[in-house]
Amino acid sequence: MKTKRRRASLPSITCPHCQSVAAIRTSESVSELLRQLRFRCENDECGHVFAADLVVVRTIVPSACPNPLIRLPFGRTARTANDDTPIPANDDRPAAAEIAPTPS
Ligand SMILES: [Zn+2]
Numbered sequence: 001m002k003t004k005r006r007r008a009s010l011p012s013i014t015c016p017h018c019q020s021v022a023a024i025r026t027s028e029s030v031s032e033l034l035r036q037l038r039f040r041c042e043n044d045e046c047g048h049v050f051a052a053d054l055v056v057v058r059t060i061v062p063s064a065c066p067n068p069l070i071r072l073p074f075g076r077t078a079r080t081a082n083d084d085t086p087i088p089a090n091d092d093r094p095a096a097a098e099i100a101p102t103p104s
Contacts, residue, residue, distance in 0.1 A: 015041035017048050027054075032070060 015022040020043035027037045033056040041048040059072045 018046040
């Protein structure tokens, strides 16, 4: 039986200058939780090349083979960076500083 191979589509975002599609060209691992992506705008008249960070921020389904060095908060929703709502005292989530990757 012959199976049809589908071409994987690469993730893309909008170019911040011209709002056209910008596709990932390369990526580089910075740490277990951080990968830096290099995008190029597909509008030939623009040609903007830029970098963006892809950061693992939380666990939705726990790993079956967890790395003890990786500690991520659980949850389906993320707290925004400017959310100053205090976390209840009985919440054992690690502080943001403990999970934030340190760029090199
Ligand atoms: Zn552009």
